[in-house]
Amino acid sequence: MTQELTKLRNMHLGRILLKLERQFTQQVLSQLADQGITEITLRHFVVIPFVTHEGIRSVEIAKKAGVTKQAVGKLVEELEAFGYLEVKPDPNDGRASLIFLSDKGEHFLRTAIESTKILEGQWQKLIGVERFNNMKQALADLLMCLEA
Numbered sequence: 325m326t327q328e329l330t331k332l333r334n335m336h337l338g339r340i341l342l343k344l345e346r347q348f349t350q351q352v353l354s355q356l357a358d359q360g361i362t363e364i365t366l367r368h369f370v371v372i373p374f375v376t377h378e379g380i381r382s383v384e385i386a387k388k389a390g391v392t393k394q395a396v397g398k399l400v401e402e403l404e405a406f407g408y409l410e411v412k413p414d415p416n417d418g419r420a421s422l423i424f425l426s427d428k429g430e431h432f433l434r435t436a437i438e439s440t441k442i443l444e445g446q447w448q449k450l451i452g453v454e455r456f457n458n459m460k461q462a463l464a465d466l467l468m469c470l471e472a
Contacts (some may be wrong), residue, residue, distance in 0.1 A: 348443065355439040363406045363434060371399045375409065375429070379422030409433055 325333075333339060349369055351429045356364065364372075382396045389396065400423055403409040408429035414420040425433060448456040 348440075351443050352436060352439045353382065356432075356436060359435060359439075359446075361435065364408070364432065367400060368403060371396060371423075372433075375423055375425050377424070379412065379414075379424045379429060381414065381420055381422060385423070388452075401428070 346366070349366055353364065353366065355464075356362075370389045370391055371385055374380055374388050381453055383393055386393045386396045400409060400411065404411055406428075407426055409427045410424045410429075411421045412424060416421045444456070444460075450460075
């Protein structure tokens with residue numbers, strides 16, 4: 325691979341975002357493991373970010389995550405067995421189910437959010453508070469535009 329191609333590849337936004345997301349998630353998972361939360365792994369983040377307090381169908385998670393319904397189903401089963409999720413009948417469709425965070429799942433989410441705050445503080449020290457906050461706001465603004 326040429327140096328020019330390597331430089332282009334390394335500056336590709338998709339690659340940067342993917343690598344940052346993996347770094348971020350792995351570092352948060354490491355903090356959580358230090359607190360005794362060891363069942364959750366990187367693969368579970370295909371499901372967890374999409375579960376809301378209103379509940380969500382696995383088919384919707386699959387669409388949002390860009391994976392198969394079967395993959396989501398397996399992850400939901402694992403997370404339910406670990407006690408992080410609850411699956412309940414959809415009151416609007418007797419054939420479907422909705423996925424919710426359990427009490428343990430909500431505790432996990434609160435703990436994970438605290439871990440992310442710590443990690444954000446560490447990353448702010450690396451590039452500066454203002455640059456970090458500007459980056460975070462710009463990414464949030466872009467996401468809001470794309471999801472509108």
